[in-house]
Amino acid sequence: MKNRAGVYRSSLSGEARYQSFVPSPLPPSPPLILDENMVNLLVAAHRSLASLESISSRLPGMKPLVSLYLRKEALMSSQIEGVQATLEDALDPMPELHAKRDVTEVANLIRASEYAINGLKTLPLCNRLIRETHAILMKNACGQESAPGEFRRSQNRIGGPGSDLSKASYIPPCPEDMERAMSDLEKYLSRDESREDSLDFLLRAALIHYQFETIHPFPDGNGRIGILLITLYLMDNKVLTEPVLYVSGFLKQNRIEYYDRMTEVRKKGNYEQWARFFLTAVRESSRDAISAIDDLSALHEKNVRVIDGLGRARINAGLLFDYLEAHPIIDIGKTAAALGLSYNAVASAAKRLIEAGILAQTENEGRSRKRNRTFAYEEYLNILKKGT
Template sequence: MQLAGYLKAQLSGEARYFSFLPSPLQSITLNGLDDTFYFLMAQTRHQIGVLDVLSSRIPNMDLFISMYVRKEALLSSQIEGTQATLDDILDPQAERNRNLNVAEVINYIKAVHFALDRLGKLPLCIRLLRETHGILLAGNRGGEKAPGEFRRTQNWIGPGGSTIKTASFVPPAPEDLAPALDDLERFINDDIPLTAEFAVDPLIKAALIHYQFETIHPFLDGNGRMGRLLIILYLCEKKLLSKPALYLSCFLKQNQAEYYNRLSEVRRRGSYEQWIRFFIRGIKDTTEDAIGAIEQMTALREWNTGRIASLGRSAKTARKLYAYIERNPIIEIGKTAEDLGLSFNTAAKAVNHLTALNILRPTADAKRNRCFAYEDYLAILRKDTE
């Protein structure tokens, strides 16, 4: 059995505790990947290929990605305990009236866009992660916990009320962060063989990179969200997908207990293979979910654009409004009119046309003033978020 790291004694006497120092990923070997795993990999690769084809052919793919980034932001934050819904995030007044829960998700959306844009200028490196972390925590809960800076104090993971001695897991001590992060950065950017079969396979490397980052836990707050974002950044940099259409938080939220247990099992027993199998299964399930959502959204769009064409002279403004509600599926008439450069009455008439077609429906939320929702579209996005 190979060791995934070792416990390192810290301090002395009554204050003594043990932190976990992970082995460099360059040193591990993978021996337990059998025919069942190879079949899973083949299925996953096929599904990724299907998703990539859809990503390159669908005219409104950027719109889908924009919506899925919001869903990913919500789910990733929910894993950390954030109490918000998709409707909260899509509320037309979300930026103006945001509470701390909504603000965390909005910051995650900003961090995703920042990181993907920055990836075109920098390699996937520790500097990029620090900059992105600064965006993620700016002005929110955790804003006092050194946004954009690696921790200088010891942290630990455990249930509420746990101490460093009763914690489920104690990551590396601050003085051990730099070498551990240097090793991780080299592993991310070097094509280092792990086994003859999977020398540089980006899916397997993504699994190991995520595990190692979560084990190092280099920030005082936001490590989980950053670790999940790191997955998509790595797969984008390796061009496994032409567009960033693959997000894993839904699978990890649905299997949260198993997720944490499998990470712990690597640290306890060095069993990287069981973690990799779980991760690849998550990629496969997530890819199938994305394909299904794209197909549903595409069919819905084709159906609705056909019905809007039947409006005759009113169709032009209705099409303009329809394009807007695909980007903003919950709208308020006044803001919509302003965004589209229309008078209030013109926007209201277009809303009435789409309401008559049952594309838009008045919201039941009394807090919203004259708000309408694209419910069929939201039903696709809401899946697994509530």
């Protein structure tokens, strides 16, 4: 049965027979129906996003926060795919002391995100950049089937662990159809002002994310790349100047609905219900980010006043405090090297911040109490950890 989202292709025969989905090229035909509810959601999403963009462009010290939010997004996006890691794991200054595969996967996504965002300065958002980003994401991944940086050459499926094609909840397009679909998607990603559809960029971002997840072009890592694609598309089209919109928290909290709504598009061609869900995600994610930035700004101002009252100790304490806002979990030795100060100077500054209630020593199993100690800016972390 055909709907405007695509058709099913039958493969093999007998008990081995299965049906893979072949998505129709974007934009949908007939076009999206923009009813009053959709328009209201679109306006609200843009208003919230514009407020977030305004704050991020004028707030002093926003660059370190953007970097930290990139790490939080990598964590949340990875958690959606079952990665077991915490924000503390992602920010650990000494990961080599307790390296875990899940932490490595989050670190890879952070590097992949940074690579892709920087790549937009010299490349359009295209399949080449997507593949190169995937290669970084899947570096040192377990199993040859991960095929870093390569589109898959075999049929994949979505389902529970150990499920075969006959029991899969969804079977993406076969490799031949996948290659064609990714070529069509690349054309839709291009910033062609002469294109026939005049859809708003947020609605296009919704369609692009759905389409990528439906195509599922890689053996592994599709979910993480698909979420990153939202930010990349909006930055490539100048809707965002900094990567400050992160929807993975909303998608994680509403994970079942997230999957169900994409399934509804494939089954019935109902793009509208997916678009409304996506716009809600943008609106709520923008509001959450604004709230967090407000809380972090208030915390910053409070602690700056505390440090200003430390007399002569305020200079090194201030340097360490600035460093903490980009690295809220620190090791004294590495921090001393980064700041160009002696070990004792940083240790003394850390002691002052502990006495002021800004910094706290963390509990680390298997580490010496004197060596390899780490310290955390806990109030700051608690704000960042919301939703994780």
